[in-house]
Amino acid sequence: MAAVASTVSALPREAPARKLRVGVFADRPAQPRWLFDALAKVAASDCAELSLVCTGDAARPHGASALLRAFETFDTKLVARRDLCAESDIRILAPGARRVALDPRSAAGNIGIRALGLDVAIVLGDVDAAALERVARFGAWRYAFGDAHDPREPHAGVREVISGSPTTAVAIRIRANGAERIACRSWSRTLGWSVAQNRANLFSKASSFLERALTHLHARGPGWLDEETIESGAATCALAEAPLAPADLPRLGMKLVGRAIERAFTVGQWSIAFRFTPRETWDASLAGFHRLAPPRDRFWADPFPLVRNGRAWIFFEELRFGDDKAHISVAEVDRDGRASAARTVLERDYHLSYPSLIEDAGELYMIPETAGNHTVEIHRCVEFPHRWRREKVLIDGLWCADATLWRGPDRWWMFVNAGHEGAEIHDELHIFSAPRLLGPWSPHPRNPVKSDIRCARPAGNLFRENDVLYRPAQICAPIYGAGVALQRVTKLTPVEYAEAEERRIEPPAGAGFVGLHTINRAGELSVADVFARRARFGMP
Numbered sequence: 001m002a003a004v005a006s007t008v009s010a011l012p013r014e015a016p017a018r019k020l021r022v023g024v025f026a027d028r029p030a031q032p033r034w035l036f037d038a039l040a041k042v043a044a045s046d047c048a049e050l051s052l053v054c055t056g057d058a059a060r061p062h063g064a065s066a067l068l069r070a071f072e073t074f075d076t077k078l079v080a081r082r083d084l085c086a087e088s089d090i091r092i093l094a095p096g097a098r099r100v101a102l103d104p105r106s107a108a109g110n111i112g113i114r115a116l117g118l119d120v121a122i123v124l125g126d127v128d129a130a131a132l133e134r135v136a137r138f139g140a141w142r143y144a145f146g147d148a149h150d151p152r153e154p155h156a157g158v159r160e161v162i163s164g165s166p167t168t169a170v171a172i173r174i175r176a177n178g179a180e181r182i183a184c185r186s187w188s189r190t191l192g193w194s195v196a197q198n199r200a201n202l203f204s205k206a207s208s209f210l211e212r213a214l215t216h217l218h219a220r221g222p223g224w225l226d227e228e229t230i231e232s233g234a235a236t237c238a239l240a241e242a243p244l245a246p247a248d249l250p251r252l253g254m255k256l257v258g259r260a261i262e263r264a265f266t267v268g269q270w271s272i273a274f275r276f277t278p279r280e281t282w283d284a285s286l287a288g289f290h291r292l293a294p295p296r297d298r299f300w301a302d303p304f305p306l307v308r309n310g311r312a313w314i315f316f317e318e319l320r321f322g323d324d325k326a327h328i329s330v331a332e333v334d335r336d337g338r339a340s341a342a343r344t345v346l347e348r349d350y351h352l353s354y355p356s357l358i359e360d361a362g363e364l365y366m367i368p369e370t371a372g373n374h375t376v377e378i379h380r381c382v383e384f385p386h387r388w389r390r391e392k393v394l395i396d397g398l399w400c401a402d403a404t405l406w407r408g409p410d411r412w413w414m415f416v417n418a419g420h421e422g423a424e425i426h427d428e429l430h431i432f433s434a435p436r437l438l439g440p441w442s443p444h445p446r447n448p449v450k451s452d453i454r455c456a457r458p459a460g461n462l463f464r465e466n467d468v469l470y471r472p473a474q475i476c477a478p479i480y481g482a483g484v485a486l487q488r489v490t491k492l493t494p495v496e497y498a499e500a501e502e503r504r505i506e507p508p509a510g511a512g513f514v515g516l517h518t519i520n521r522a523g524e525l526s527v528a529d530v531f532a533r534r535a536r537f538g539m540p
Contacts, residue, residue: 020119020218023052024094025132025140027125030087032153034203035124035143037084041211042122043093047218048211050094051116055101058126071249075196078256083196084203084422090124120217122210125153129175138217138225139176141183143206149173149182149232157199160190161255162248166478167453168198170206172213174229181229184209186451188427189477193259195252204422219445228446266533269294270301270481272316273528276335280526282519284483284505289528290337297321300329300342300529302354302402304461306364306385307523313385314527315366317353318342325351328368330385333525346379346388354402354518356461360437365391371401371425376416378438394441395432401425404458406469411435413492415471417457418448426476429456431497449497453477455485460520462489471499474517475506481517481531482506 022042031039043050076083091099098116121136123129129140129151145156146169160168171185188205191198217224273289292314294300302317312333319326327347332340346352350372358365364381366388376395379388394403394414403416414432419425428448432441450456459472468488475483483506491498507513507530515531 019046020048020214021051021117022048022120022122022214023054023116023118023136024050024090024122024124025054025127026090026123027056027058027127029055029089029091031090031124032085032203033088034084034207035153036088036090036093038207038210039090039093039122041208042214045211045215048120048214050097051118052098052100053091053094054099055091056125056127057101071252072196072199075194075252075256084200120214123151129173133175133177138222139174141172141174141210141213143209144171144173144182145169145202149180157190157202158195161192161195161198162251164192165190168202170202170209172209173232174225176225180232181225182232183213183229184451185230186427187453187477189424189453189480192478193255201423205420205424205427208420262533265536267321267536268299268531268533269296270299270529270531272300272303272314273530274303274305274314274333275526276312276524277526278524280521282484282486282505282526284516285508285511286516286528286530289526290333292331292333292339294318294342302369302518303527303529304355304357304520305522305525305527306357307525308384312523312525314339314525315345315355315357315385316529317355318344319353325349325372326353328352328355328366343386345386348373354458356402356404358405358437360407365437367394367403367405369401369403371399371419374399376400376403376414376441392438394434394439399425400430402458404461405437406462408492412437414441415458415462424453424476426457426474426480427451427453429458429473433494444497445495446497450499455487455501459484460518463521470502472519475504476517479515481515483516484519 024039042048118136120138121132121140123132123140123142129142132140142151143153144151146159149171151173157168167187168190169187172183174181174183186205188202191201216228271294272292273286274292275289292300298318298320300316300318304315306313313330314333315328315330317326318329327344329342330345331342346368350370352368352370354369356367358367364384366379367376370377374397375393377393378391380391382389398418400416400418403414406413412434416430417425418428418430429450430447431444431449434441453476455473455475457474457476459474462469462471471487471489473485473487474481475485483504485504486502487499488502489499507516513530513532516528519528
């Protein structure tokens with residue numbers, strides 16, 4: 001499967017077939033590595049070319065204090081171990097492009113850039129986007145961070161860690177014809193124990209946004225600006241305060257220490273809850289559910305139930321602490337809360353989880369998560385419930401998690417999260433469709449259809465209730481697996497997708513657990529998984 005950014009090619013074209021002409025206006029040639037990577041993806045794309053590189057001679061990133069740089073260096077070496085802010089010269093990305101010096105008084109002045117016929121002006125660093133909005137057909141684009149759409153890259157992901165905000169936002173801010181619009185808006189989980197790790201997660205994902213937006217613009221033309229962007233009052237918003245002050249250092253230090261203590265002395269363990277009931281209301285307390293508790297040396301998660309010939313089974317992920325991969329196991333349960341011993345049914349030399357079950361034409365199939373293999377694989381049951389054989393690779397070359405299928409009137413739909421190298425996989429929901437279960441599978445032209453840590457990643461099978469289609473989605477902030485958001489699917493077609501949140505299922509105080517991230521139902525059997533932290537001492 002090709003890269004996600006190329007998936008809009010199926011849409012009718014309004015724009016000319018030629019590549020978009022892009023000019024880059026930067027305050028200095030040396031830019032953070034993640035911005036260099038973002039421009040490299042544009043330069044290598046089929047939709048755009050770098051026609052102009054216009055740079056100034058600023059000495060360092062705008063707004064970066066010595067205190068912030070010193071702390072981030074320490075934080076990177078201690079925790080993140082990845083420095084996406086190390087600088088690279090962006091001029092080497094466009095050897096055939098025109099290169100000019102940036103006039104700090106008038107970026108568009110006396111350099112004849114209007115004659116180049118630019119479609120987009122990309123702005124980096126301390127450059128006035130307002131002076132450039134009219135030199136390109138579709139305005140001046142730059143990255144923006146946080147709820148205030150702050151354009152200052154050194155502030156990105158810092159204040160959220162200090163303040164304890166559960167999410168960290170990023171977008172592309174477009175200024176054209178005196179108006180501000182926001183594209184590719186996305187929310188990540190704030191990794192609150194480390195500024196450097198939070199920024200690395202944010203930048204790894206954001207480095208694909210320019211290519212993604214340009215691909216959509218190239219495929220759909222000017223209509224994309226109105227259909228897929230939102231108006232913003234960012235031009236009049238007060239920018240965020242300075243990101244780091246001396247008084248913040250003790251709090252940040254305590255966050256790092258607290259994270260280390262938590263990992264050293266506690267362990268997070270998932271277990272399974274189940275019950276038989278004619279109708280399920282999904283009370284977040286899970287009162288009346290039986291608990292299927294794993295041994296202390298492992299966890300059980302991602303339950304998928306199956307009822308066959310009056311007997312009931314639960315398939316789930318099993319991970320032994322200390323192992324680097326999980327496998328799929330099964331246990332038989334009954335109405336009195338009894339369960340058989342867990343038995344392994346599927347194991348590979350890469351991680352398996354989320355054993356989604358599908359029945360089609362009299363055959364039973366399983367699509368476990370195989371993100372570690374960069375595939376979506378389907379397995380056929382050859383001897384129920386313990387023997388499975390890989391039938392086909394449905395999608396290859398894509399890092400994706402928790403593929404969940406829905407059979408529509410005329411096609412199959414696959415909902416799956418896809419991630420970016422170096423970032424978490426929880427943020428972005430993609431859709432694929434196929435005329436048959438075994439494919440061929442095609443990407444939805446609006447992928448990703450959602451980019452929000454709070455309601456993107458699948459959390460179990462879609463289901464209908466009162467003629468409404470619901471999609472359970474994981475709430476992955478402030479912690480991974482914080483709860484489930486029931487999304488009401490309002491539009492699902494080959495060219496459109498829309499959903500709205502119906503309600504949230506989150507553990508109440510005193511429930512004895514702090515998270516859940518999968519709900520499923522088969523016949524009268526309801527299942528969920530629950531997360532709790534317990535002392536590491538005493539484990540075998």
